[in-house]
Amino acid sequence: MLTSLNSHELHDQTRPRPDLDQTQTRPRPRIMSGGTKHTTTEPWGGFDDNPVQGSGSAVIDMENMDDTSGSSFEDMGEMHQRMKEEEEVSAEAEATEEETGDDGEFLGMKGIKGQLGRQVADEVWQAGKRQASKAFNLYANIDILRPYFDVEPVQVRSRLIESMIPVRTINFPQKVAGELYGPMMLVFTLVAILLHGMKTSETIIREGTLMGTAIGTCFGYWLGVSSFVYFLAYLVNSQITMLQTLSLLGYGLFGHCVVLFITYNIHFHFLFYGLWLLVGGLSTLRMVAVLLSRTVGQTPRLVICGSLAALHMLFLLYLHFAYHKLVEGILDTLEGVNAPPIQRVARDVPDLAAAAANATVRTLGALLQSR
């Protein structure tokens, strides 16, 4: 009971009660204190979207939660906006106060109705604008990602080179850079290289587009395998966060980019196999070493490192063979050999094993022929 009385008192100090206004024709002077959340000029209360009880729409409820999602940017933006609005509103209140102070009685009933209508419309507009900007600031706030893009070009370059150098010590957890700029640029570069490979191999995509397939493959690998590794890390109790797996795997794609860039242009199988083992192996070893340093126990280490290594190496193999350009010279030399010719068919599902087997048979055939 006492608390409800106190809240009524609070109301009376800052806002006259609505039932008085039907007899009064003059708005009472308002005291805008900084501590309250009332931002209206209306004697009848206006569209106040933050009543004392705290009930309201979902967007506003989220703000009133105690554990706001962690980012202080939203709170700062909100406070700043409110302070700005309070300034504007108090300036307006003073302006209207001076001019309508004595005219309220002078104009009679018609003057009040016109003014009231205009002020209602104004309030509706202000309330709507406030709601929209609050929702926008809450959901479309890219400042959440800003700390992950805070890098210098020198750092990116050194991290690219480091991604090919496996670390020697696995006794203490290795540092993993938590940035997203390098991985994103590498994924887009891989998309561009893949596009080039698909074009030169004259791949025909039935349902879908070339660009869509390339983007889907690369982003799908990066995001999907990162999530999978994070899930495994959660299972085997490995000390690595999602951001770090995204970053680690993203930088591991640097090796893929280099290998594919070379082998989509120079089609020589031994070159590809050598580069696959060397470059792919180095980047895999680097990622495996980082994971080893952050995991305890033999079986957990085997599980997580084994799956990451397998996925990484197999992805490179897939990218090479699925979009592989057949060199005309090798086909010509195989005319005498009893091997089925590779037919160019519309590709619905890439047959990895058959493609790899065909390629190996062809190279063996070429070797035999040359001897």
Place this chain on the structure above:
Amino acid sequence: MAEADGSSRPFAGLSDVSISEDIPVEGDISMPPAGPSAQDDGFSTLDEPVRDTVLRDLRAVGNKFVHVLYPKQSKALLRDWDLWGPLLLCVTLALLLQGGSADSKEDGGPQFAEVFVVIWFGSVIITLNSKLLGGTISFFQSLCVLGYCIMPLTVAMVVCRVVLLGGSGPASFAVRLVVVCASFGWSTFASTAFLADSQPPNRKALVVYPVFLFYFVIGWMILTFSPSQ
């Protein structure tokens, strides 16, 4: 109360004058002083013929094209940005790239939607990237600059189609390669002349690389375009 009021309010005797209903009382007391002048501007562009409006917008777009062709350090593209030019260029490029392999069995050429999506989503991603790296340029200004700088590549596309009319041998490929490379370099240089100023000086390379990649992909699509026989 009247006595107390009379001493403080000199016109107290007028307070009980009433207004009759048939004299309209109008006026906006709470209107900000800038109101009438803003209304005048609105009326002046509303009343003019449509041809004037269209011509004025076209002239603004053409002026920006000239700025892209000679990329000096001018702020015209940034100051009054618009998205008409990028839309025009994007649609033109997508239509020109559409003509290849219209056969339903072979889907080798890029579709209209593909080119459109690549250009707009690529621009959005580059803009977000430059904002996240601490750029001072606004979202639509950046979209405007990137869209206008596609113009050299569109010109290259037109030239390539003309060259392809004469055949598609290695000579025409060499010519097309040179033209596309030159226009790709021009596009990248023009857009960095506008965009890189808004970045902190040591991070220019981080912003230039995605732009380079973006125009490279578009240039690649132009270079590998082959019309259906």
